[in-house]
Amino acid sequence: MTMLTIDDVHTYYGDSYILQGVSLELKPGTVVALLGRNGVGKTTLVRSIMGLTPAARGRILFKGADITRMPTWRIARAGIGLVPQGRRVFRSLTVGEHLQVTARGTGGWTLDRIVNLFPNLGSRMRSPGGKLSGGEQQMLAAARALVGNPDLLLMDEPTEGLAPLMVRDLGQAIASLKAAGTSILLVEQQLAFALRHADLVYIMSKGRIVHRCTPAELSADTETKSRYLGV
Amino acid sequence: MNFWAIQTLNGISFGMLLFLLAAGLSLIYGLMKILNLTHGSYYMLGGYVGLAVMRASGSFVLALLAGSAAVAVLGVVMERFFLRRFHLQELPQTMLTFGFLFIFADLALWVWGGNPQTMAKPPLLAGVTALGSLNYPTYRLFIIAAGVVVALMLWWFQDRTRVGAMLRAGVDDEEIARALGINVSLLFSLVFAMGAFLAALGGVLAGPIMGVYPGADFEVLLLGFVVVIIGGLGSLKGALVGGLLVGLLDNFGKVFFPEFALFTIFLPMALILAVRPTGLFGRE
Ligand SMILES: Nc1ncnc2c1ncn2[C@@H]1O[C@H](COP(=O)(O)OP(=O)(O)OP(=O)(O)O)[C@@H](O)[C@H]1O
Numbered sequence: 001m002t003m004l005t006i007d008d009v010h011t012y013y014g015d016s017y018i019l020q021g022v023s024l025e026l027k028p029g030t031v032v033a034l035l036g037r038n039g040v041g042k043t044t045l046v047r048s049i050m051g052l053t054p055a056a057r058g059r060i061l062f063k064g065a066d067i068t069r070m071p072t073w074r075i076a077r078a079g080i081g082l083v084p085q086g087r088r089v090f091r092s093l094t095v096g097e098h099l100q101v102t103a104r105g106t107g108g109w110t111l112d113r114i115v116n117l118f119p120n121l122g123s124r125m126r127s128p129g130g131k132l133s134g135g136e137q138q139m140l141a142a143a144r145a146l147v148g149n150p151d152l153l154l155m156d157e158p159t160e161g162l163a164p165l166m167v168r169d170l171g172q173a174i175a176s177l178k179a180a181g182t183s184i185l186l187v188e189q190q191l192a193f194a195l196r197h198a199d200l201v202y203i204m205s206k207g208r209i210v211h212r213c214t215p216a217e218l219s220a221d222t223e224t225k226s227r228y229l230g231v
Numbered sequence: 232m233n234f235w236a237i238q239t240l241n242g243i244s245f246g247m248l249l250f251l252l253a254a255g256l257s258l259i260y261g262l263m264k265i266l267n268l269t270h271g272s273y274y275m276l277g278g279y280v281g282l283a284v285m286r287a288s289g290s291f292v293l294a295l296l297a298g299s300a301a302v303a304v305l306g307v308v309m310e311r312f313f314l315r316r317f318h319l320q321e322l323p324q325t326m327l328t329f330g331f332l333f334i335f336a337d338l339a340l341w342v343w344g345g346n347p348q349t350m351a352k353p354p355l356l357a358g359v360t361a362l363g364s365l366n367y368p369t370y371r372l373f374i375i376a377a378g379v380v381v382a383l384m385l386w387w388f389q390d391r392t393r394v395g396a397m398l399r400a401g402v403d404d405e406e407i408a409r410a411l412g413i414n415v416s417l418l419f420s421l422v423f424a425m426g427a428f429l430a431a432l433g434g435v436l437a438g439p440i441m442g443v444y445p446g447a448d449f450e451v452l453l454l455g456f457v458v459v460i461i462g463g464l465g466s467l468k469g470a471l472v473g474g475l476l477v478g479l480l481d482n483f484g485k486v487f488f489p490e491f492a493l494f495t496i497f498l499p500m501a502l503i504l505a506v507r508p509t510g511l512f513g514r515e
């Protein structure tokens with residue numbers, strides 16, 4: 001069975017037709033990278049999966065169950081964790097409170113394990129989200145998704161705006177998540193980062209999936225890279 | 232000396248009633264971005280229901296509980312069956328609460344008539360209490376104490392409980408709260424229940440000193456808005472400080488400048504807004 005199946009999804013913002021028939025599959029325990037230039041619809045796809053901007057047509061299956069029109073909070077509780085673009089930590093909640101309000105289920109993501117994975121957070125338990133550095137906020141955004149013990153993690157441009165050292169730390173965290181068997185949909189603009197962690201790569205352009213390949217294939221494919229990613 | 236102490240205590244006790252009203256107004260706006268124009272009606276209906284229960288049962292405690300609980304149910308019904316359909320659509324929601332304001336005003340007039348009514352003070356609180364050389368009505372001290380207790384409970388709820396933290400998460404970023412599995416819609420109902428309950432509690436508490444009368448809904452709604460504008464929308468601390476401030480201004484205004492009573496409230500409001508457009512404790 002697949003972890004996530006996106007089947008011919010069409011999504012609109014009002015009259016703007018953004019996703020124009022997107023299909024994608026993610027197998028359990030794998031990391032799938034979704035690449036594409038600014039504004040092609042990557043975040044819109046993430047929002048459609050979470051039910052924040054539900055698909056107008058098409059189907060989204062999670063572990064075989066249709067979640068296309070479920071309320072957002074139920075989709076989250078079914079086992080999808082979101083690390084949103086721009087981090088969006090709750091500014092008035094302390095780090096400890098973040099981890100408290102989203103903690104759910106049993107799947108081994110205890111507070112101890114989280115602090116092990118993101119050591120910086122351990123010493124900032126009482127700081128409000130709004131007072132953290134960008135890097136700490138990114139770690140917190142990942143940590144609060146993990147304490148919900150999701151089967152699938154959606155990470156929307158987690159490296160955006162991070163210093164190189166922080167990107168390295170985040171890479172280590174993703175590697176250990178992967179080693180622990182977590183499935184991840186990784187939306188990225190940093191090609192090298194995505195290639196290092198992904199098992200499979202999808203490329204999006206103007207609301208459609210235009211290419212699917214392995215990281216090794218994409219590394220060698222200069223034409224696709226320059227055409228769709230501008231590198 | 233006694234004059235100042237008495238007037239100050241009068242202002243504070245009225246301020247506590249305004250705090251009960253403004254707390255819900257502020258919570259509802261903070262989470263749902265709804266300016267609830269029905270909030271003054273909750274206060275008035277709480278007073279009427281409390282009065283009816285008081286007359287039927289003779290119990291003030293029962294009047295407090297029944298008045299507040301009945302109106303809390305009303306608030307939840309409004310939220311679930313009407314406001315929810317227009318989530319984040321400011322104009323339809325405001326119009327809806329405006330409509331309910333008139334419906335409840337007419338209903339109250341129809342059921343309870345146009346004459347002002349007063350509620351008997353509970354015998355235990357009917358006398359005066361000696362504060363040093365000062366004899367002050369016990370009932371007003373009771374209102375102040377009730378306000379302090381509610382403020383402490385709300386603070387504890389918001390800052391020390393998991394549901395309170397969820398509420399703040401919903402205020403900070405509603406979408407992401409949902410996307411992390413928080414049932415924000417349930418919080419909406421909870422906040423409406425709490426807001427309506429507190430406003431109605433204020434209405435019942437006000438019964439013995441200010442009476443219950445048609446038009447009380449508009450009157451306190453106006454003051455409630457001044458409170459949250461001064462204190463800052465969405466802030467409980469703002470509701471408390473703003474409530475006390477407006478209570479004192481209103482009281483001293485009526486004592487010193489009876490012809491310009493509203494002026495003594497709106498001038499300071501304008502000054503505060505000029506310096507801090509988001510109010511004393513508002514965001515940004
Ligand atoms: N709330 C919205 N209302 C209307 N249009 C929107 C909205 N959000 C995004 N769009 C538009 O939808 C298109 C896709 O946006 P989306 O955020 O999905 O792109 P993206 O691939 O995530 O880009 P980026 O890499 O910059 O994050 C863009 O043209 C954008 O302007």
Ligand SMILES: [Mg+2]
Nearest residue numbers: 042043044085
């Ligand atoms: Mg995006």
